Amino acid sequence: MRARSEAEAKATEVLLSVEQVTLKFGGITAINDVSFDIRRGEIRAIIGPNGAGKTSMLNVINGFYTPQSGRITFRGETRSKMRPYEAARGGIARTFQNVALFKGMTALDNIMAGRSLKMRRGLFWQLIRHGPALAEDVEHRRKVEEIIDFLEIAHIRRVQVGRLPYGLQKRVELGRALAMEPELLLLDEPMAGMNLEEKEDMSRFIVDVNQEFGTTIALIEHDMGVVMDLSDRVVVLDYGRKIADGPPDAVKRDPAVIDAYLGVAH
Amino acid sequence: MELLYATFVDPFAQMIGAPDLLVQTLWEGLVGGMLYALIALGFVLIFKASGVFNFAQGIMVVFAALTLIGIYKLLTSNGVSNVHAAAILALALTIGVMFVLALAVERLVLRPLINQPDIILFMATFGLTYFLIGFGELVFGGDPKIMITEELGLPKGVINYQTLGGLISLQKLDIAAAVIASLMVAGLAVFFSKTRIGRALRAVADSHKAALSVGISLEQIWIIVWFASGLVALVTGIMWGARSDVSFALEVIALKALPVLILGGFTSIPGAIVGGLIIGVGEKLAEFYWGPLIGGGTDSWFAYVLALVFLLFWPHGLFGEKIIERV
Numbered sequence: 001m002r003a004r005s006e007a008e009a010k011a012t013e014v015l016l017s018v019e020q021v022t023l024k025f026g027g028i029t030a031i032n033d034v035s036f037d038i039r040r041g042e043i044r045a046i047i048g049p050n051g052a053g054k055t056s057m058l059n060v061i062n063g064f065y066t067p068q069s070g071r072i073t074f075r076g077e078t079r080s081k082m083r084p085y086e087a088a089r090g091g092i093a094r095t096f097q098n099v100a101l102f103k104g105m106t107a108l109d110n111i112m113a114g115r116s117l118k119m120r121r122g123l124f125w126q127l128i129r130h131g132p133a134l135a136e137d138v139e140h141r142r143k144v145e146e147i148i149d150f151l152e153i154a155h156i157r158r159v160q161v162g163r164l165p166y167g168l169q170k171r172v173e174l175g176r177a178l179a180m181e182p183e184l185l186l187l188d189e190p191m192a193g194m195n196l197e198e199k200e201d202m203s204r205f206i207v208d209v210n211q212e213f214g215t216t217i218a219l220i221e222h223d224m225g226v227v228m229d230l231s232d233r234v235v236v237l238d239y240g241r242k243i244a245d246g247p248p249d250a251v252k253r254d255p256a257v258i259d260a261y262l263g264v265a266h
Numbered sequence: 267m268e269l270l271y272a273t274f275v276d277p278f279a280q281m282i283g284a285p286d287l288l289v290q291t292l293w294e295g296l297v298g299g300m301l302y303a304l305i306a307l308g309f310v311l312i313f314k315a316s317g318v319f320n321f322a323q324g325i326m327v328v329f330a331a332l333t334l335i336g337i338y339k340l341l342t343s344n345g346v347s348n349v350h351a352a353a354i355l356a357l358a359l360t361i362g363v364m365f366v367l368a369l370a371v372e373r374l375v376l377r378p379l380i381n382q383p384d385i386i387l388f389m390a391t392f393g394l395t396y397f398l399i400g401f402g403e404l405v406f407g408g409d410p411k412i413m414i415t416e417e418l419g420l421p422k423g424v425i426n427y428q429t430l431g432g433l434i435s436l437q438k439l440d441i442a443a444a445v446i447a448s449l450m451v452a453g454l455a456v457f458f459s460k461t462r463i464g465r466a467l468r469a470v471a472d473s474h475k476a477a478l479s480v481g482i483s484l485e486q487i488w489i490i491v492w493f494a495s496g497l498v499a500l501v502t503g504i505m506w507g508a509r510s511d512v513s514f515a516l517e518v519i520a521l522k523a524l525p526v527l528i529l530g531g532f533t534s535i536p537g538a539i540v541g542g543l544i545i546g547v548g549e550k551l552a553e554f555y556w557g558p559l560i561g562g563g564t565d566s567w568f569a570y571v572l573a574l575v576f577l578l579f580w581p582h583g584l585f586g587e588k589i590i591e592r593v
Binding site: 062063084085089100101112116 | 462465466468469471472473475476477478479480481482483
């Protein structure tokens with residue numbers, strides 16, 4: 001863990017930054033003038049009490065929500081809002097708080113869906129399953145099987161995901177995001193509702209993804225132990241405002257954070 | 267007692283007594299049912315991908331048929347002398363028009379209403395219906411037209427079979443319709459199960475936000491499903507138009523698709539087909555064997571009563587997805 005932090009401390013290239021983003025729903029301000037950045041190769045945690053605007057922030061980053069004001073810079077390109085398609089094409093993948101899978105499909109098909117943007121062969125070839133499309137299909141399948149092995153879900157690849165237990169659904173969802181070979185992976189409470197063993201597995205996957213594939217990760221999590229263990233830097237939101245930003249140790253000692261969050265929750 | 271006999275015994279005795287009539291009735295039911303199934307199929311395609319009940323599907327059938335006839339007339343009156351060539355060209359151009367219609371619907375109706383409640387989209391399809399009625403009448407006139415059946419190379423005439431102690435006659439046109447409809451359904455099934463777009467469509471049907479998150483473009487999928495249901499509408503229009511005139515009165519057949527969808531389930535392609543056939547056959551059997559008991563006219567309500575019974579016992583339809591929601 002420490003070796004990685006040192007290695008990445010040098011790489012300070014900013015992959016994504018949000019500046020002065022404000023998001024309102026009618027009279028409610030979900031995000032109020034928040035700025036922070038995510039550096040290439042780091043694990044960035046976004047924490048805060050319920051209703052702090054964490055999920056809204058992820059939704060702004062991958063284009064589900066359009067902020068009223070502010071700028072988003074991703075890979076050097078600045079814009080006032082993302083669009084989901086642009087975000088996906090630019091290399092932002094995500095998972096959801098309440099698991100959003102294609103319930104009628106098998107685990108394998110779900111993860112294959114993550115390859116949608118990478119499939120380039122024409123319809124005609126796909127229909128006859130021959131020539132270039134077949135070669136391409138085989139290539140995608142190989143990649144997907146690698147991910148399945150990595151996540152240790154080979155035994156459930158043919159099962160309809162709607163019938164899987166929650167912990168495994170979360171893993172399939174992670175697999176679908178990984179199939180996009182993202183630059184930036186957004187995880188919305190990847191360990192919510194999991195038991196201790198599942199949490200440990202998921203933590204291991206997150207660290208491995210970060211280290212082996214070099215994927216930058218931004219995650220929302222409530223389990224403070226997990227957050228402090230995993231993340232390189234933490235940004236803390238409360239009532240839509242940023243109240244702290246920094247390494248886990250510093251954030252943990254920040255009086256504003258203790259007041260708003262840790263002091264109440266623990 | 268007499269009534270019970272007439273209701274529960276006599277019709278079946280008739281069926282056994284004259285099997286040739288039974289087979290003839292079943293065949294006609296299947297043919298009618300196939301047309302219902304085709305209309306329902308158009309609904310299912312759009313409902314699956316966008317959760318919208320497209321009220322305009324009925325008028326799309328009329329509009330497609332009118333466009334085909336209109337373009338054909340334009341071509342023949344402008345010097346295309348070979349009627350078959352003109353018909354095929356008109357068919358190709360009509361397919362183009364249906365594509366433009368799909369583009370226009372996506373851009374002008376669906377995109378501005380993205381993320382609105384389903385009922386808003388449903389109302390928008392009402393608007394689309396009345397627009398197409400007005401636009402169609404303006405361009406093609408309101409008088410009934412005759413479908414260019416022969417020019418399209420569809421067969422005419424009757425095949426008679428001497429069998430089962432009687433005569434069974436099958437319209438060649440009906441046989442051709444059955445073959446074309448089966449081919450089209452098979453083609454759609456392959457398209458939606460084997461291609462990237464098919465996978466994307468199923469993905470969109472399952473979860474909009476998950477589909478968006480993997481970079482599937484909702485716009486593209488909508489254009490494709492509206493175009494596909496436009497093609498289905500065109501085939502339906504040709505088949506239905508060949509059996510009667512093409513007029514705006516056909517628009518009400520959209521309402522006949524409702525019981526089919528309730529039977530088969532709103533999201534199932536096989537359901538639409540099976541539901542259509544059940545309604546078609548049921549309608550014909552009821553009309554022929556039980557109709558006389560109550561003075562006929564059963565075909566105007568039979569399908570709806572059947573659908574009502576289904577709603578009571580199988581609210582998700584025969585093939586529909588059971589929706590279990592977490593409270």
